[in-house]
Amino acid sequence: QETVKFLENGFEITTADAEVNQSGSLMIYLAFAADPSTTTPSLASSFSAVNNTSPSTNQAIAAGFTPDMAWIKGTSTSPTSWGQYDTIRGDGEVLQSDNNQAEYDYSGHPSGDLGMKFTSTGYTTPPVTNDNINNSSGDFINYFWKGGGLASINTDGTRPTIVSANQAAGFSIVEGTIAASGYAATLGHGLSSQPELIIYKPLNITSNWYVFSEYGGSLLGNNNVLQLNTDVASASDSLFDITSTTFKTGTSSSAHSFIAYCWHSVSGFSKVGTYTGNNPTAVSVNLGFNPDLIIIKNTTNAADWTTYDKQRSPTGNFDDYIYLNTTGAQGTTGGNWVTPTATGITTNSSGGSLVNENGSTYVYLAFKQN
Numbered sequence: 001q002e003t004v005k006f007l008e009n010g011f012e013i014t015t016a017d018a019e020v021n022q023s024g025s026l027m028i029y030l031a032f033a034a035d036p037s038t039t040t041p042s043l044a045s046s047f048s049a050v051n052n053t054s055p056s057t058n059q060a061i062a063a064g065f066t067p068d069m070a071w072i073k074g075t076s077t078s079p080t081s082w083g084q085y086d087t088i089r090g091d092g093e094v095l096q097s098d099n100n101q102a103e104y105d106y107s108g109h110p111s112g113d114l115g116m117k118f119t120s121t122g123y124t125t126p127p128v129t130n131d132n133i134n135n136s137s138g139d140f141i142n143y144f145w146k147g148g149g150l151a152s153i154n155t156d157g158t159r160p161t162i163v164s165a166n167q168a169a170g171f172s173i174v175e176g177t178i179a180a181s182g183y184a185a186t187l188g189h190g191l192s193s194q195p196e197l198i199i200y201k202p203l204n205i206t207s208n209w210y211v212f213s214e215y216g217g218s219l220l221g222n223n224n225v226l227q228l229n230t231d232v233a234s235a236s237d238s239l240f241d242i243t244s245t246t247f248k249t250g251t252s253s254s255a256h257s258f259i260a261y262c263w264h265s266v267s268g269f270s271k272v273g274t275y276t277g278n279n280p281t282a283v284s285v286n287l288g289f290n291p292d293l294i295i296i297k298n299t300t301n302a303a304d305w306t307t308y309d310k311q312r313s314p315t316g317n318f319d320d321y322i323y324l325n326t327t328g329a330q331g332t333t334g335g336n337w338v339t340p341t342a343t344g345i346t347t348n349s350s351g352g353s354l355v356n357e358n359g360s361t362y363v364y365l366a367f368k369q370n
Contacts, residue, residue: 081327098229175258191264294366
């Protein structure tokens, strides 16, 4: 188990071992810095989607850059759980957006090390078969995002956070702790402007994934939140809030650690927004770019989190979909419910509650592979 986590501007003790973290004891330390890094994360190569159709053990999966977050899902067999991984929590520490379970350490599985390992170019699959990562009988989609590399301690809020932020790409990963009844605490997100959407998951307790936007904003409806692991419509929760430097969660009266993924739109690369369904008429949404990934959720009525990418579609369109909140295999629309265009997407005249229910509001998160 990792004892000390090195950060850009300090370190974090990650165990309760008496040698380094005995309660009430005063610890002395001596720290030295190497030559400081002058590399600032850039927008270039900040997102990629990679389809793995020949999975195996000890396999190198190339992202095209050094990733700080990976989402992995088996698409051809069912059931397979999602895996959400990031470099702040470390190799093998998995969350699954299709359930509300606490974080699990795959490396300590009774069957052996089932965890993926981040590398400078992507990740390597585990040395033994994990049905959710590298089962040779299935296909797996991988979504990669570039954060800020080595994380740093952020003190913008009333409680410190550990942050890996790629300000140029409008994306950050935030880890921290919430005290009992600590929902009023503010937490630094590390971005240069206000995140438009935050996905928040408590790590050490059973809890839903919460998706929220700015307090009083219109993205999800006034003061509303969604749940990434369910299909429910948005519901009121005025405790959530986002500012240009911090956010509040309001998720639980129980003390817990958490991970948060924060985004705001970046011209030509990513877009967070909404549109209104108009069945039986098609809807065109201007993103400002031709997307490679789009995630869509009906906020008005119950509907799954529908995810489309070009990597799984032989025509380069959004022919196949998967749900972020289920363990099911991918489905094929047959009627191109969502079609990428040079400047965004067009829904077809049907698509039901998933993409074009008349009068329903839809929130989306879209990316261009750059």
